[in-house]
Amino acid sequence: MSEASANGLKTFGRMMNEVVALGSCCGCSMCVVTCPYGVIKYDSQSMFPYVAKPKGDFDYCPISEEVGCDVCANACERLGPEHMKPIKPEEIDVRVFGRERREDEYYGVTRFICAARSTNPNVVANSEDGGAVTEILKCAFEDGIIDGAAVASPSSEMWLKPVPRVVKSVDEIMETAKSWYTYCETPLALKEAVDKHKLSKLALVGVSCEVSGYATTVGADTGFIAKERGDKNVERQNKHLKQYVDAVQLTIGLLCTETFVLDGFIYEYLQEKEGINPQDVVKVNVKGKVVTDIKDGTRIETPLIEARVYQRHQCNYCGDFSAEHADISAGGVGSDGWTILIIRSERGERIFKRTIEKGYLEVRPSSEFERSMRVLKRLTETQRKRADEQYISIGSSRR
Ligand SMILES: Cc1cc2nc3c(=O)[nH]c(=O)nc-3n(C[C@H](O)[C@H](O)[C@H](O)COP(=O)(O)OP(=O)(O)OC[C@H]3O[C@@H](n4cnc5c(N)ncnc54)[C@H](O)[C@@H]3O)c2cc1C
Ligand code: SF4
Numbered sequence: 001m002s003e004a005s006a007n008g009l010k011t012f013g014r015m016m017n018e019v020v021a022l023g024s025c026c027g028c029s030m031c032v033v034t035c036p037y038g039v040i041k042y043d044s045q046s047m048f049p050y051v052a053k054p055k056g057d058f059d060y061c062p063i064s065e066e067v068g069c070d071v072c073a074n075a076c077e078r079l080g081p082e083h084m085k086p087i088k089p090e091e092i093d094v095r096v097f098g099r100e101r102r103e104d105e106y107y108g109v110t111r112f113i114c115a116a117r118s119t120n121p122n123v124v125a126n127s128e129d130g131g132a133v134t135e136i137l138k139c140a141f142e143d144g145i146i147d148g149a150a151v152a153s154p155s156s157e158m159w160l161k162p163v164p165r166v167v168k169s170v171d172e173i174m175e176t177a178k179s180w181y182t183y184c185e186t187p188l189a190l191k192e193a194v195d196k197h198k199l200s201k202l203a204l205v206g207v208s209c210e211v212s213g214y215a216t217t218v219g220a221d222t223g224f225i226a227k228e229r230g231d232k233n234v235e236r237q238n239k240h241l242k243q244y245v246d247a248v249q250l251t252i253g254l255l256c257t258e259t260f261v262l263d264g265f266i267y268e269y270l271q272e273k274e275g276i277n278p279q280d281v282v283k284v285n286v287k288g289k290v291v292t293d294i295k296d297g298t299r300i301e302t303p304l305i306e307a308r309v310y311q312r313h314q315c316n317y318c319g320d321f322s323a324e325h326a327d328i329s330a331g332g333v334g335s336d337g338w339t340i341l342i343i344r345s346e347r348g349e350r351i352f353k354r355t356i357e358k359g360y361l362e363v364r365p366s367s368e369f370e371r372s373m374r375v376l377k378r379l380t381e382t383q384r385k386r387a388d389e390q391y392i393s394i395g396s397s398r399r
């Protein structure tokens with residue numbers, strides 16, 4: 001155990017060893033977003049951060065060692081104060097909701113759960129489940145709550161390969177609906193929105209680990225930036241960290257059990273095993289099986305168990321199925337054409353209610369979706385257990 005680890009300090013060296021090298025790094029990219037000196041970059045192939053111009057070993061950052069910084073490590077949700085343990089979800093609760101979850105809040109801090117669907121059939125047809133995420137974003141735009149959103153989008157190469165994208169209009173939101181089951185580091189779009197587009201009112205849409213990654217930076221204790229290292233440095237580092245935190249006005253978390261390795265999923269699974277031409281795919285949904293929609297209107301259902309071979313190993317460290325730190329969490333959980341929403345924060349509730357008021361969403365109580373509620377409970381349990389077992393297998397524990 002390093003000295004920093006023994007002291008509970010979160011340092012760049014610890015993050016690179018105990019998270020990246022260990023393999024628990026989910027690839028959320030928050031460390032890259034928050035690095036004030038551009039030392040680390042993101043490798044979109046491996047989905048790991050790396051030192052762009054190394055001057056030593058992979059775990060050496062001269063600014064961490066010589067000037068003092070470690071903003072990245074304090075923004076990393078997979079790095080807790082204890083050796084090889086992630087930050088506790090309850091600690092992140094306090095940062096974003098101002099309190100820990102109560103015992104009766106099985107899915108994390110919750111105001112209410114319901115099912116929602118767009119009142120516009122075109123939106124439903126063009127989205128993943130009920131189109132609720134698209135409608136909420138649209139409403140937030142129209143009301144001036146946000147001036148941009150960090151989302152996933154099809155790449156120019158093919159629909160199946162997602163890239164992070166900053167959307168700045170309702171039309172762009174419509175173009176970026178549906179789900180990609182390979183990882184898409186949407187926090188990098190947050191960085192682009194602030195750095196390049198100078199936007200200051202943003203929504204972040206991402207899978208659980210991305211939203212929890214962002215949530216980790218909220219209220220991150222900047223006391224780690226030692227005063228003796230110079231006021232100028234401290235100020236720069238604080239300011240850099242806060243600009244991304246403060247810009248986000250809404251987080252929408254997508255319920256998530258896993259993402260797949262890009263090439264394995266597209267070429268080995270869909271193309272070679274299932275005989276699907278990746279260029280023809282226009283939508284993928286996972287509902288106990290993999291449901292793939294093709295350009296010509298056909299729908300192909302294939303076994304999820306075979307796709308699971310291509311699950312990213314990093315996901316085994318993830319115990320957060322229901323995006324526990326989002327303002328609003330959204331998932332399909334076995335519903336047909338509806339989005340199940342967990343409304344968690346006051347601002348999430350406000351925007352959601354406004355979307356209904358504008359007539360964009362129809363809503364039904366969760367009691368009418370018994371099956372979905374059972375799936376939500378089961379997947380939450382399974383995922384927490386999976387993460388617990390994974391941490392035990394490396395001689396540590398998650399909690
Ligand atoms: C990788 C992944 C795994 C998921 N696993 C589950 C699951 O196991 N169980 C479950 O109930 N629900 C799961 N979901 C959520 C589900 O697929 C829908 O996103 C959710 O129900 C919202 O549907 P909607 O019609 O309201 O969203 P839409 O209106 O279609 O909007 C979806 C939004 O999500 C963004 N997005 C799409 N893919 C990604 C991505 N990879 N990373 C970041 N943002 C993205 C889009 O840009 C868009 O803004 C998963 C989603 C993803 C992306
Ligand atoms: S320690 Fe500071 S400078 Fe070094 S990678 Fe982390 S955030 Fe960047």
Ligand code: SF4
Nearest residue numbers: 025026028029031076
């Ligand atoms: S912040 Fe995210 S991408 Fe960076 S090391 Fe931690 S888990 Fe990995």
Ligand code: SF4
Nearest residue numbers: 208209256257315318
């Ligand atoms: S299972 Fe967890 S770590 Fe894996 S992509 Fe989903 S939210 Fe991220």
